[in-house]
Amino acid sequence: MIQIPRGTQDILPKDTYKWQFIEDRLHEIAQNYNYKEIRTPVFESTELFVRGVGGSTDIVNKEMYTFMDKGDRSMTLKPEGTAPVVRSYIENKMQHDVNQPVKVYYLAPMFRYERRQKGRYRQFVQFGIEAIGVEDPLIDVEVISMLMHIYQSFGLKNLKLYINSIGDQDSRAAYNQALVDHFRPSIDEFCSDCQTRIDTNPMRILDCKKDRDHALVQNAPRIYDYLNEESKIYFEKVTENLDALGISYEIDYNLVRGLDYYTHTAFELMSDAEGFGAITTLCGGGRYNGLLELLDGPQETGIGFALSIERLLLALEAEGIEIPEPEGIDLYICTLDAAAEATAGQLLHKLRAEGISCDMDYKHRKLKAQMKDADRKDAAFTIVLGESELKTGEVELKHMQSGETKKVSMDDLKQLSTLIEENGS
Incomplete structure (x- = not known):
């Protein structure tokens, strides 16, 4: 794998x-x-x-x-x-x-x-x-x-x-020379990298992870004294x-x-x-x-x-600081049959173009399972589409937190968008 x-x-x-x-x-x-x-x-x-x-x-x-x-x-x-x-x-x-x-x-x-x-x-x-x-x-x-x-x-x-x-640069040059004088007599006690650094960049000896606790590092000259x-x-x-x-x-x-x-x-x-x-x-x-x-x-x-x-x-x-989780989707569309699924796909396309975050079920699950999926997605609203809704062109928009419902026309996209925005999570 x-x-x-x-x-x-x-x-x-x-x-x-x-x-x-x-x-x-x-x-x-x-x-x-x-x-x-x-x-x-x-x-x-x-x-x-x-x-x-x-x-x-x-x-x-x-x-x-x-x-x-x-x-x-x-x-x-x-x-x-x-x-x-x-x-x-x-x-x-x-x-x-x-x-x-x-x-x-x-x-x-x-x-x-x-x-x-x-x-x-x-x-x-x-x-x-x-x-x-x-x-x-x-x-x-x-x-x-x-x-x-x-x-x-x-x-x-x-x-x-x-x-x-x-x-x-002048202060740095003076300090580098002081470090060379300080470390040179005992440089063989340091790692191979530091033995190279003393000739190329002695200040990096102070950064060494291996020798940071060496007494000569702890007692090294202070750069402030050479400013x-x-x-x-x-x-x-x-x-x-x-x-x-x-x-x-x-x-x-x-x-x-x-x-x-x-x-x-x-x-x-x-x-x-x-x-x-x-x-x-x-x-x-x-x-x-x-x-x-x-x-x-x-x-x-x-x-x-x-x-x-x-x-x-x-x-x-x-420090136990949690980043706030994002809000869920605005709307979840539940469907009861194949015709409703096709219509739901069209409705999702229109709603998303209006800036509404929405989703539907693609696994052809029962209504109860779809509602559970809406809960998992933290949907603010749901609507159910079936044969009756397709005939009347009206759906019940349910606010998931309060349980309140309101009938709206599927054709009135502006009304549906406004309701979701006004009562959003």
């Missing part, structure tokens, strides 16, 4: 309403912050991610789904959303857009070949935003504010926001404006973004809800200066974040 690929999931009709509810909310909040949707291809040139994410990262080295197309070109199913957005920004010359910064969001499937864990899949849905074209603490705060708004809008309370500053005055002032403005908005946060001096182009503000949102799981990160983001140039673009800067819908659903479950 052919089965679903390992590390993926079927989202069945009994659960899709949860996804639709979340997606609708995300679209709404993004629009409120004046972020416009961007849609990039599911696959891109492999080089985009090698350059844009980093050849030394686990994503590029271990997790990408890469294939050769018929033109013998290396393509990759996108593992993250920022690099494709930046590629589109450059290719479509968005730096010339009169509206600056360019503020976009995306909601799309991503693909990473990683070990299956609770809430982590090899195909997952990611929502993210990017604000490109302005370097200002207020934009950083807007992005963080939007992030908090999203999670709090679902009623989540067990949230912890951690922020830090990576500083500008120059300009970087400190930038970070202070970010924290001051977060304070002004009443957004609670904690400064985590070990919070870094390991990719070379990240600068200044970095942040992560965690859940400390009981039962959420060992991996508590809900969302991460930060400011990137240099990514556009790395991809042969203009000297522009950006900031953004990305979140997983699957992780959001887990957080809601951990």
Whole structure:
């Protein structure tokens, strides 16, 4: 039997309403912050991610789904959303857009070949935003504010926001050297990845999942001590404006973004809800200066974040927050014979064109079984069609909750639609 690929999931009709509810909310909040949707291809040139994410990262080295197309070109199913957005920004010359910064969001499937864990899949849905074209603490705060708004809008309370500053390129270079001096004498105690990272990107040692509890990681130099005055002032403005908005946060001096182009503000949102799981990160983001140039673009800067819908659903479950189930259909048509079934099909066609959600029985069941089916579909109204109704052209419209009935003409489609709308569930 052919089965679903390992590390993926079927989202069945009994659960899709949860996804639709979340997606609708995300679209709404993004629009409120004046972020416009961007849609990039599911696959891109492999080089985009090698350059844009980093050849030394686990994503590029271990997790990408890469294939050769018929033109013998290396393509990759996108593992993250920022690099494709930046590629589109450059290719479509968005730096010339009169509206600056360019503020976009995306909601799309991503693909990473990683070990299956609770809430982590090899195909997952990611929502993210990017604000490109302005370097200002207020934009950083807007992005963080939007992030908090999203999670709090679902009623989540067990949230912890951690922020830090990576500083500008000069501060980062000084800090990298301090990390090399700190880790080099004992680097053979670390995993093979970290032994490579010390020469390619020492900040990523702080991100290592295997060595996170090593004493040298716990006692590593703090990046804040290596920030120059300009970087400190930038970070202070970010924290001051977060304070002004009443957004609670904690400064985590070990919070870094390991990719070379990240600068200044970095942040992560965690859940400390009981039962959420060992991996508590809900969302991460930060400011990137240099990514556009790395991809042969203009000297522009950006900031953004990305979140997983699957992780959001887990957080809601951990806090016992239920997404409201959708309402049932407006009308269910019960039929008593073949002639009635044919007429019901025609009536459904007309009603649906009027915006009425309706259904009928297709299994030729008895009336009692059809009424049970109407209950299962949570129909607000039912009508019964039989020989008598076809002769008179009139039906009894029954309101299922109250039991009240009213005779209406089948030909008077407008009246039937109005009654359903006025007395709907």
